[in-house]
Amino acid sequence: MSRKSLWLGLIMAAMVASLLSFHVDAKPKKKKYETRSGPPTLSLAAEPMVIKACEDGHVQLAATARASDGAKLRYRWTVNGGRLRGDGPSPNWDLAGTQPGVYQAVVEVDDGRDLSCVAFSSISVVVLECPPPPPPRPVCPTVEVSCPEAASENAPVTFTANVSGGTPGITPGFNWTISAGRITSGQGTSSITVDTTGLSGQTVRATLDIIGFGMPCPASCSVSIPIMNKPRKFDEYYDIARNDEKARLDNYAIQLQQEPGSQGYVIVYPSRKAGGAQAQERSQRIVDYLVNTRGIDTHRVTTVMGPAREGWVVELWVVPEGAPPPAPQR
Template sequence: MKTAMMIILIVLSSSFAIANDERKAPKNTGILSVKTTPDSYPVLVDGVLVGMSGVDKPAEFYLSPGIHKIEVRGPNGQVFSKEIEIKKGIRNCICLKVVETKSKRPCPYDVVVEAPEKVREGDLITFVALNRVQNAEQVPLRYKWRISPESAKIISGLGTSSITVDSTGVGGQAIMAELDVTDDIYGKTCFQRAQVKSEVEKISLPEPKSYGFDEFVSRSFDDDKARLDNFAIELQNKPDVQGHIVIFQGTDKKSKTRNKADVLAQRALDYLVRVRGIDPRRIMITQGGFKEKTTYQLWIVPPGAQMPTMR
């Protein structure tokens, strides 16, 4: 980074001026001589702008004898300021040089962590570490993240400049991300710690309810198996739910002789467990009463839901 710095080369070099000055100086004055390099800058005496400094040759200002505050306003807000005693017939010379110096920051990184101020429970939050130093020296950084509360889970990004956090179960709380940043070159000299928090809005989820998946009359077990296949796929796709099969005994002649509810119940259980590979602990089979024809009702029961009501 380049910065401009005012360097005083000669300050208050005093000499008798009147005899050598081609111009006639006002009576009872002294001379302030100001030269700056490489550019001309405003000169103020006692807070009043009196002109610009000279570059190739000094600019001269005639001042009454006494103590005066001299200011030269350089670039980037820099100001040379000094109180000088002006004496009759004496030239007071000020010579300033503005030089650009290239300085290295003590640390090539200044890290801040950014994140959304507020999210909804269940959202994935990305916490990002940003380096505020522009055109910084490329130094490999080490990122060490910590998250609270413990119920918040980092699902990706550990060891990198950004992490993704699952806010499920953290409703009504704030997730605090704290980051330590170090490197192998500057070490402890540049160690930094930054943190930020995101408020998690609690979402009231609807009460889980059982729902009917399928209902059909038993015609032959081969036909029944096709419907049970779809039921098995649903259970496999939703491993946290239970399957509830309700079989209603038919009252017609065929149902009483060939489609008995207890026989079909055992066949259905054997098929789902042995052929489709469903855990038997996830299946419940009950008899629901009577209908005209033997009928299956297939229900899905999510966690926390009540068992279905027979209909």
């Protein structure tokens, strides 16, 4: 091979190598993209989740989100009722004035760079109807019970109630109780009558409880039954011997002397066979013995003639001061 041919071959080889090198350098480089693992993690809470329309309607929302690469996140909130106050992960949701129903809050979270990679969540809050207001607290009426200051034994006593005011629209009921005696009429009404038989020396208290107001509404009144002095039969004898009669009258005189304020009443029931003069004679004989023999003041002894009976009967009575005199029995 000639030297000229050798140089020509070397030149051709260098040109081919240069072309190959240019082709490699001219090949375009692939664009590198940042690899992402997914949207942010997100959870959503609300406190409280149930409210009443008549109460404080503020609900605290709380979104907890985190980007996989730790990037700063942004929050976009929407609600279908009420008003949002604040932004970021924890706005306050004001549902005051809303009607009862179910309301929803929605949050979208992204990092502001890749809008196709968004996390979203929603939560519901229930607004309940308010219960009706409780009825007004009942108010007892003004209750006054009147009664006499004093009464007599065996005489009926009347207790009367006067009721006024209290919660409107309530018809009062009357329930009476008494400490002694017996209610003879009026239970369940505003006035009762009480039998005081045998209650001498006691106090009768009538207590009225007005019912229908949901609470005790009592009132009471008391009346005293003074001890009534009563005549008492000291002795009784029939047509007995004169000496036996004197013995009876002796005991009677002693009793009158032991009770200086008392009076002696002698009731003579003559025999139907005796005449009027005989009855008067026996009556006078008793008085003479008490006054002249036993020394009883004549003003302290009273004789009363009772109706005639089958046989003679004489009753000796002691009448304390202030007590009514005995009456002959028919």
